[in-house]
């Protein structure tokens with residue numbers, strides 16, 4: 001097969017870093033090359049935690065320049081974490097930097113919102129899990145605390161849509177990203193007037209929703225001139241990073257389980273229609289939109305944020321550990337000594353996570369993890385067991401059993417976590433690809449350019465393109481005992 005020249009450029013923004021990756025199709029494989037990597041650091045001003053929005057846009061321009069040096073690109077696509085947004089005034093000017101989803105402004109907002117519209121009604125309309133950081137509660141915090149900002153706002157654009165606007169001048173809301181807001185009617189696939197009016201959130205600021213894979217426009221003449229670029233398309237990929245990763249699950253099966261493993265762990269399955277019922281509400285399971293208007297039934301689990309933030313704490317204390325080093329130290333200690341609920345509220349915000357883990361263990365009458373290895377082992381085994389806990393909830397909602405788990409994303413570089421996940425869930429784990437999100441971003445662009453027919457074909461090509469590693473369950477009897485202890489802690493915490 002002739003070498004195609006349809007090179008595309010993917011920007012994948014994670015909560016702690018971002019990458020620019022060029023990709024193209026060759027001999028039935030997607031070939032990728034990372035051309036630029038940059039950190040993505042929140043900035044605290046006063047009591048507010050902001051994203052450095054203009055810096056993030058600067059990094060996009062740097063990435064485009066790097067890609068130009070590598071032969072240029074026919075189109076680009078941007079994916080980011082969910083829920084966060086920028087507000088534009090009537091002149092299309094950004095009113096302020098986007099606020100970070102870990103900012104405290106949403107604390108207590110759920111309870112206040114439920115006085116205006118019942119929790120059950122919000123869930124039955126959106127099918128989204130309840131999390132403080134959901135866009136609906138960020139906006140309700142503005143309604144309550146900074147109404148003047150909303151009055152000045154003409155348009156709200158979620159993070160990838162904001163950058164697409166900066167590049168093309170077009171204001172659109174990509175479907176998968178819109179479904180992270182808890183403002184969208186999951187069945188009608190439109191903004192929910194019921195929720196918006198109940199919470200006095202102005203509907204006019206929300207942009208029109210477009211399907212993933214939509215060509216938003218072309219990079220503006222000004223930017224092409226500024227950077228010396230050829231014209232290129234801007235494609236609204238499955239711009240919620242989790243959904244780009246799900247595109248890249250290397251399976252041909254209809255029913256499959258995945259864990260997208262990074263700062264967050266997103267554990268779920270792909271469906272044709274949302275599951276919104278008493279069970280899914282009870283378990284606070286989320287229905288998020290996927291590529292091709294599929295539904296991804298998933299739960300957020302605080303993932304390797306616990307290791308990332310602990311590592312930052314140890315750096316503040318003067319010792320910089322590599323992730324590989326932390327893994328080795330954790331693998332050397334005696335397992336099953338202590339467990340945490342990774343999603344306990346005290347682990348959500350930045351700060352001294354190792355100390356909070358020790359306090360959690362003390363409070364629950366467990367052995368206190370003393371060493372760095374103890375802490376990282378406690379985190380990994382607790383994550384693996386929280387995956388098990390979540391698996392049972394997903395299976396209860398779908399009424400299906402799954403023989404294996406696909407683990408994808410940067411977090412699978414932790415062989416310890418992958419092995420513990422296989423053993424704790426007593427299921428085979430198929431780990432890979434690592435760069436699932438970027439691969440999914442590139443695959444959607446190649447589908448938009450007509451290079452790949454559909455999602456099924458994209459997954460087949462991705463399976464040909466990337467190696468996976470399998471982990472089989474070990475010591476399952478010990479893990480069963482550990483799971484009983486873990487459930488006790490969760491239930492009584």
Ligand SMILES: C[C@H](O)[C@H](O)[C@@H](O)C(=O)CO
Nearest residue numbers: 081082083101241242264
């Ligand atoms: C807030 C999280 O970013 C979001 O829920 C999650 O889905 C995500 O986007 C992880 O990157």
